[in-house]
Amino acid sequence: MNTFLIQCFTFLLLITYNITAQNNTEAVIGSANEWPMSGGPNGNYKITTNKDVPLKWSVRTGENIKWKKTLPEGGQSGIAVWGYKLFLTINPPNTNPKHKDVLKKYDVVKNRYEFLFKKEEEKLKKIKDLSYANLKENLAEPLKKWQNLLKNNSHYQKASSLERYDIKKNLMRKNDVGKDYAIFNNKLVAYIHTQSQNLQKTYDSLIKIGKDKRGGASSKNIILLCLNANTGETLWEKTIKGTFSSQYNYGFSDATTPCPMTDGKNVWAINASGGMACFSMEGELVWERTWEPSSGGKPFNKQFDSVLFEDLILNVEPPEKEDKERNKDWNYVHAFNKLTGERVWVTKMAITHYNTPIIGKTKEGKPALLIGRGGPHGVPERPIGLSLICLEKNNAGNALWNWEPKENNALAGWGALSTQHWDIDKASWFYKGNEHITVDTQTGKLISEKKLNTVDQFNYDIEKGKYVLSEEVKIKELQNQRHCNILDGDYLFYMVRYSPFIARHNVATGLNEHIEVPRDIDRDNNFIWKIQHTNNGLNSKGQLNAFDTRTRGNGFQKCFLGSPTMINNYIFFTNAVGMVYVIDATVEEMNESALVAVNDLGKSGKTWTVNTMSYANGKIYHRTMKEVICISE
Template sequence: MKFLLLLLPSVLIAQNWSSAMGPNSNYQVEGDAPIKWSLVRNENIKWRRALAEAGQSAVIVWGDKLFTTMHKAIESEDQKMAVKDVIALCLDGKTGEILWQKELPGLVTIQLSSGFSDGTVFSPLCDGEKVWFFNRCGQMACFDLDGKEIWRRSFKPRYMHTNRQAEPRIEGDAILYVEMANKKEEYTSLGKKDLKKKKEFSQNREFWTYIHGIDKNTGEILWRDKHGITVHSNPLVNTLKNGERALVEVRGGPHAPVEGPAGLTLMSLEKGREGEAIWTKDFAHFVQTNLHWNSEFIPLFAGEYHYTLNTKDGSIFKKVNFLKNVILHKSDEPSKETDLQSKKNKPATYSTNILVGDDHYFLAHASAHLGKINVRTGSVEYLELPAQVIPGKNSRSEDQFKNSIKEVKNIPINQKGFAVGHKGHNTAGFGHMQSASPILVGKHLIFPVVTGTVYVIDTTKTLEKGKALVAINDLGEAGRTWTLSSFTYSQGKLFARTMKEIICIENKEEVNAKK
């Protein structure tokens, strides 16, 4: 009961999942999700819908309708390196039947289903009256829920490096969207390897990317932030103790982003103050780009340290080394204090993390470990996980596991059998090619990694002896499955998507018991 009392102020029971981050913009809801399933064994699978082409956006839910995107189907594998057009989809949530689809042409090409992203990386939005779809290659469009077009907006994006997790969301009448300020041809046509021009252009802040507030009813730009944001940053929204709506944006990181200085800004979303800094804090080391936070604390990783910042002024409340003298738990061995290693010149974690109460959960970078840091006490724990599940065809007791991320070999394919992935697909999802954001439903964390292995964690249980790990599930055949999409939840069902299909997961025993 203590757990529920702690979470009720920040999470709601989910009937609709209106953005990739859910109805509360924090990937968290109350509810009772299925915790065990298998696509290989058709265990607790309500339906599957094959997709003509790969995609990475999450499945958005409103009532009995689902919304997502995929790339326009390629006809041969050699076309995978240069795609630009996206298909918006509306499906029947009860059956998976495609109800309608619309094309969103792009203006620049991108690699299909890259290990970081592609043109479908941004998930749709829905408010019950309208639905908005996004093509990272240069278009967004608004429709009513029956597919009638309301407006379109085309623009040419800067393509120095692939966007990752900068998911759009609705705040008031504005869609929050990350794009470059000045889209003149000289800027948008800059090649990724033209470092001399990049350095020259970066002196002009019009070349930077910013959060834009776009009118959800017209597609017009209402405002933009004043500080800049790296394209990898996923600016998460929350409410401060004084009731003010705000978000955290990050600058800096790998591949020499032009926005600076490196650090983070707590930015106001209050009407009349949109885009203004509440405070800004610089960090010399890489700061992971997907910052989950609450009204009191902002936890983050920089170098080999975990910081807990006060939301009031950005001051440091707690700083701990999360690699030295940590507690390591294993399912079959006693817990022990030890040091963990990170890869040379690489941070120990990237973006796959979530804050649940006072506990900051994350996937490690160099090994198959789930980390947990208490933001108040600074305690650091890890649980060793199997790196991948090899699902048995007949029962869960036949499941086998690869224990090291070095053992994982993946050749994911699309519905036509093309090996369309370009980078990072032959990984376990714990390293440089990080996995999608987890979600929290009730007390259970749903942690997918790129191979289609999904860990379910009970946040009310200790990591000791692996007690918190309640299930390891699959989204398809090992070695031929790939996903970079977060789960979504609505009315007792989970929705997932892989390179091949959309999947509806439902606890069949509970459904049968209610009949």
């Protein structure tokens, strides 16, 4: 190719890039090199830049780590960046004891209880107590069935040892075999307790300290932190009030889930427990407001993330009490004037707690927000499906179109659990487990429906020391990390739940590809394959304020991870134990060439995160329960 043709080709590429850039004009003016909200300048978690992009780093070794800032308590929000300031939210610190001290105390009481229990049981055996013998006999068959149930329950078998406690509790509460076992076992235990007051008192003490052992903390309020982006120094902090108390660091979101927002003049923070506030960049309060989340805030799997668009702040809330037009038990998108906190408009179409809407532009260049309805645990909003909400001032808040799946909520409603990624041609929607569909974003009509559970799988063979392709693998009970997904052209990328794979689905052809990723990295920077590791769920002070055992999973456990971030052609996936997988979205096959880097955010077994990564001015900002991290080459 001669020089003239090369110049022409380059010119055409620049034109194409500029057209794309115009279609993705940043939602926050002047934010091209900043990260003003959860989804970045465009609100879609994607950015194109000529600046440096760190691809490889390690908090464990210090590689490409500019600074780290220890946090006094955990949180889940993303990090907003403007100039030399970072904004994020945490839960309020408390005086709960260190978990290691609780464990020591628990072990002492537990050993005492088991000694006394065994002593009383031996007495009953020795005297051949008929009541004890009958209870023991009655328990034999339910115990056998219970053991078989656990052995054959795939959910229980796949779960980590930490998760199994809650799974067993749920089975004893909901499953007939589990209920039967619990009844007979409780009768036996209760009878043995009647033999000794000391045993009963010790048992009561064990139950009490057992609650402390499980951990947990809650608060109505959250804290907005402003840090120096160059050093991590705390510049100021402010309280964002809420209206009901919520648990810290729940694996499916907490009050700190929404990322702060900034336009370089002010900063806004949302407390998902029912609060919102605006501050100057120096921390002076401009306005604040509170509201009552629907149904007492339950289910609290509230994944709506912040959206800043022009002069509006978007939030998800129930309708105002005096609103007779909307269902009082449903949630809607509310738009507020960013400078006054005054409500400007409310959508007529509802949105579910679980949904993470995405801002974008239609083919005609109209700004819009894609929202969804549906999901488990009795979310009430109907009809299930999608709505594209117009953001143009003359039609703001109204639906450009609505789409409903033919299948019922139990199958189709799971699409509302996804981060609602879309582009000028299509929108993405998951069916439960095995299917994915695309919807035309011009018309709201169904484009295609494709299977997800027949895949070309690139597995790492440890003995051979390389990837091996297995074609057309049939996967049963496929689980997708609903929020850890992103759409790029005809390709949908997502993290697989319960198994260490990143998936790529071609929405046009239906081709599915999975690449296995390592679980961890050893001290010599070698990948660790197949072997699960969990995290301890502790904050920087050694407290276990994350009460749900699922928080302490293996990185691919059941939780709501934040959206991946896409910088140029690289997609950054972060799992719950702080491993960040960098994927090249342009590869022909999802083989070893797709896995660009595997990075860590902290020590193995001691790191937890569910937030989305931020990028600004050549630097990556990330966080865990323990610290904020600045990554720079």
